[in-house]
Amino acid sequence: MKGLQIALESRTLANGLRVVIAPDSIVPVLTVGVYYKIGFRLEPQGRSGFAHLFEHMMFQGSANAPKMEHIKLINSSGGVLNGSTMYDVTNYYEAVPSNALGRVLWLEADRMRALKVDDENLKNQRDVVKEEVRVNVLNQPYGGFPWLDMPPVAFRNWANAHNFYGDFADLDAASLPDVQAFFRTYYLPNNAVLLILGDVKPEEGFLLAEKYFGDILRGPEPPFTNPNEPPQTEERRGHIEEKFGTLPAMAIGYVLPKRRSAEWCAMALLDQALHGGRAGRIYRNLVLEKQIAVEADGGVDDIFGYNGPAQTTTRILHKPEISSEATLAAFDAVIQEVQEKGISADELEQLKVKWRSDYYAMLEGGRGGYMPKYGLMHLLACFSLFDGEPQLVNTILDGFLQVTPERVQAAAKKYLRKENRAIVFRTPANTDVKEAA
């Protein structure tokens, strides 16, 4: 087996900003990211969707780079940029030719130091975000299913259970003072990590990081609301109407073990046994063999990237002539089989090879080939912010490769229980076939 070791160096500036550099000068391209340890999970109550709206505001102007300047400077340097809001982090990233390093760091530092936005910017981005929600959720068949439908059914703590894209009334209520308060609370050097990956000499990277970010003021440690859930004692169910699609759908989500535990590694491979593509047990059974479902996919989304309760979720679209209960029974039979019989050593070996291969692929790319090293950036950021150990990127694979068939079966018995799951049924308003009783 040929391993892969990522060269990396990390330091923390006096203001608390963590800096991680992974040099690799094969091609003259750089990936730069800034991650803030705040996502939609911990956005303020009464302001659902705010963390994401705020992410849009970070492109609307900072002290020395007015609206559009940020985008214009990155594009005209030959680079691309974007940002995204996740459960527990928000990222801003650029891929550029390596001669643009100073410019990218200057821009990221400028908006970490001082956001400069007005009411007109806020109104504009509120409109843009509403169209984003319409195009991705409200005007799409199965839009937001299940990532927006599942949390209110599965969880009781508002942090985990609210609408992460935002209710429109909450988006409308968001004000400029909210924007500045959120910025002052969470967008601090001591709540962030800067990643520089690719064609950079580490010493030069650290010098430039100090030059541009070194004088940004540290702030008080941001409040951390406990996202833990009260114990769950029974299966939870919810029902939602599907406006456009004609196939009945359901999603079944099980809460995962604690991050970085031995059980978590076993659960990850079990998840692959269930969901891993066309060889996965759920797809094979429901789509290929029993032909109950038209789609059956899912699994843990971004297993390294969360810092609070998370689920592995199966998403099923089934044939209208098969009832929801019959579909669920078929799904339960797959779960029961793995609980009773476990998985063979041979199956586990296949899963480990695939896991290792996928891990390497994630480090290299991760965003459809246009964003080099996105996955490496994401892992280094999460391991820095959640664990304080960016070097985990070189060792975390070992835990998965040590999982045994016994541990997989134990995880199935302990975590794939009905009292540990929630089910959302998304039922079409219009179907051509009546569902069987």
Next chain:
Amino acid sequence: MAAPTTQPSNAVPALAPERAVNWPKRVKSKLANGLQIVLVESHSIPRFHGELFFRSGNAAVSHRAPGLAEMTATMVRTGTAKRPSRQIEEDLRRLGADLSSSAGQDHSAIAFAGLSEFAEPLLGLVNELAREASFPDAEFERERRQKLEEVKLERTQPGFLAGERLRKVLFGEHPYAKVSPSEAQVAGYKREELHSIYHESYTPENALLLLVGDFQPAAMLGTIEKIFVPWSGKKPMVPQATAPANPRGRRAYLVHVPGAVQTQIVCGCHSITRKHPDWIKLGLTNSLYGGAFNSRLVMNIREAKGYTYSPRSGVSALQQYGYFSVSAAVRNEVVAASLTEIFYEVDKLRSLPVPEPELADAQNYLSGVFSMGLATQEGMLSQIATVALNELPDDYLETYREKVRALQPADVLATAQKYFDSANMQIVMVGDRSKIESQAALFGELEVFDAQGNRLS
């Protein structure tokens, strides 16, 4: 707070000197059976990416039925003379590999990626899928029923409906107008017909094998020869399609989706293919218009007006004909306002020379982003696929950046006038008729359809 070592400047830092962009060597070969091969080393991770292309897709067989090449490609992974479906899927997992088989208008392809240590068995499986797929009856019946559900589902997606209507409008009787089969057409698919399409088109004379990744080309070439030399087969006969009429005059088409809370707009006109000498000019002109975040369309209808989240424009280069299109999903109240701005920006680029600084920014953008293709195996594969499938010159990758940078404002003006055919642009809107019809009718003679393609008025 620690004292800063140096004071940051308020001025934007200048770019450092550019490091040379060196494209890796493409090792080319051709087997006696006609199989063309291009190999590129890329040692970023111990994996490789590959794609086995066949130079015929749905358009080549659309006189029989739409989507037949796609259905054929779907069947390819469902069983071979040696391995049933389940074993294929488990063997892929055992090799740490992903594989997909699909077909577009012009090509069919088996795309794969996996660990370098298992390159030989993975190529062996690809070879088996390309030569010995058995099209099992039961798998065919299942895939056909599956396809029926898929074609129903896509008719509920605004993006699909908009793209499909635009293709019909632009390409009329030409195969490119047929984006997807109807339910009745899928019900009429026959296993024997798919199998014969497979035998005709999955041949080495019709094929191109591209590999990028962590391997030594000489050794990899030896492996490929060992596996693929015994394969044989001629190029398929493809009927010549008649040229599509280029629609004259602006017309508006509304696809009615009751209850839609947003309108998907797409406008388009005929343009050119990848091989055309004006291609690079058109790419730059498109980038200025709506092909980048920092483009006029995005600045206008997103950043200034907030009408939409994701406006964009692009040139779709099919093998025989290309087309230019602009799309935006906008709120229902601003359909007319959005179209007005879309055409304002088109007409502005056709009327006034682009200022030199704006041009330079766009040139830097395109040339920088082009070299991102170097950084990943998948990106590199996509670049060499473009060159090979379109039979572009050998030095295309090396000379692209300098060609982009040599263009002048006059080139952009002439290109916009020639290919942003404002007066003959076709307009498609997918949305709720009761909310948008009066706005839609302002832009040309209006035809209204339902999601199934039936004319309503």
